[in-house]
Amino acid sequence: MPKKKKMGVTVRQIVLTVVAVVVAMACQAVSDAIVSRIAHASRAECARITSGTEPRIIGQRDARRQLYRAVIAPLVARGSKQKIHPLLRVCNGALMYGPPGTGKTLLARWTAARMGETGGAFFAAGPASLQDKYYGETPKIITALFASAKMHEPSVVFIDEIDGLLGARGPSDHAPARELKTVMLTELSSLEHAEPPPRVVFLGATNRKHDIDPAILRRMRVHIPVPLPTARDRERAVATLLDKPVEDYRGWFGDITHGASLADIREAAKHAVAIANERDDDGGNSVSASDVRLAVAAILRSTLT
Ligand SMILES: Nc1ncnc2c1ncn2[C@@H]1O[C@H](COP(=O)(O)OP(=O)(O)O)[C@@H](O)[C@H]1O
Ligand SMILES: [Mg+2]
Numbered sequence: 001m002p003k004k005k006k007m008g009v010t011v012r013q014i015v016l017t018v019v020a021v022v023v024a025m026a027c028q029a030v031s032d033a034i035v036s037r038i039a040h041a042s043r044a045e046c047a048r049i050t051s052g053t054e055p056r057i058i059g060q061r062d063a064r065r066q067l068y069r070a071v072i073a074p075l076v077a078r079g080s081k082q083k084i085h086p087l088l089r090v091c092n093g094a095l096m097y098g099p100p101g102t103g104k105t106l107l108a109r110w111t112a113a114r115m116g117e118t119g120g121a122f123f124a125a126g127p128a129s130l131q132d133k134y135y136g137e138t139p140k141i142i143t144a145l146f147a148s149a150k151m152h153e154p155s156v157v158f159i160d161e162i163d164g165l166l167g168a169r170g171p172s173d174h175a176p177a178r179e180l181k182t183v184m185l186t187e188l189s190s191l192e193h194a195e196p197p198p199r200v201v202f203l204g205a206t207n208r209k210h211d212i213d214p215a216i217l218r219r220m221r222v223h224i225p226v227p228l229p230t231a232r233d234r235e236r237a238v239a240t241l242l243d244k245p246v247e248d249y250r251g252w253f254g255d256i257t258h259g260a261s262l263a264d265i266r267e268a269a270k271h272a273v274a275i276a277n278e279r280d281d282d283g284g285n286s287v288s289a290s291d292v293r294l295a296v297a298a299i300l301r302s303t304l305t
Contacts, residue, residue: 059233092191098226101263126160271295
């Protein structure tokens with residue numbers, strides 16, 4: 001009898017083991033599927049941001065200079081054999097901030113191009129890959145992004161519209177949001193304190209700097225303003241978009257577009273082309289100054305008031 005009992009226990013153990021193995025395999029399959037979806041989403045986002053030819057950026061010279069000084073140059077210098085002054089290890093986190101449509105995402109593409117030129121890597125994530133479809137998986141994406149960046153150093157990890165992801169903590173915070181912030185803080189402090197320092201810089205962009213969690217903000221040591229364009233920049237932008245000499249717009253165009261971003265100017269230029277095309281049916285090639293004035297009135301009245 002004791003023998004039979006022993007046999008029963010053994011069969012039960014075998015059954016339990018088989019069940020455990022099957023469950024583990026199923027979990028692994030699900031987890032693999034999630035990881036591959038994450039990898040796909042991150043790659044897609046990266047491709048979206050870095051695709052196409054290098055963007056032509058109008059103005060934002062200070063922002064470019066700061067990006068170069070704080071993000072690109074230290075990474076590149078640390079990648080070479082030359083002896084590096086310890087103070088060049090200044091920044092593991094930088095934040096571009098400013099009104100919408102001023103070129104923050106373009107500047108990220110510009111940074112990606114500079115990193116590419118020097119053999120560095122660029123990893124990107126934003127609302128498209130982080131928030132909608134993969135809700136709850138975001139901390140895993142962040143961990144995977146930083147792990148890839150460390151594997152391919154020197155590299156930049158870019159997260160666009162970071163306020164949506166890492167807003168200030170509050171009672172309404174739910175578990176995934178809290179977990180995400182914890183993961184981010186862990187990654188940022190590991191960039192800051194690891195020895196030897198990883199040649200990785202975290203770069204964020206936001207329209208709402210003050211909505212970002214203060215603990216995260218503190219770890220992003222360099223804050224790079226990306227302000228609204230000057231009148232001159234708006235005039236250059238419209239002339240470039242409409243393929244006209246900038247003299248045609250000097251003075252008056254800057255005056256009527258006060259406070260507009262270059263994204264607004266682009267919308268106004270598109271509208272002017274549509275007005276010209278409606279009138280002359282010539283593919284929008286006969287845009288006049290009064291078409292531009294009309295378009296500015298129509299587009300900017302709604303965005304600037
Ligand atoms: N500095 C700039 N130089 C050239 N084009 C710009 C600039 N800023 C904005 N634009 C135009 O506005 C669009 C949106 O810019 P984007 O970089 O997405 O702004 P942000 O990320 O700051 O909201 C760009 O695709 C481009 O057409
Ligand atoms: Mg943007």
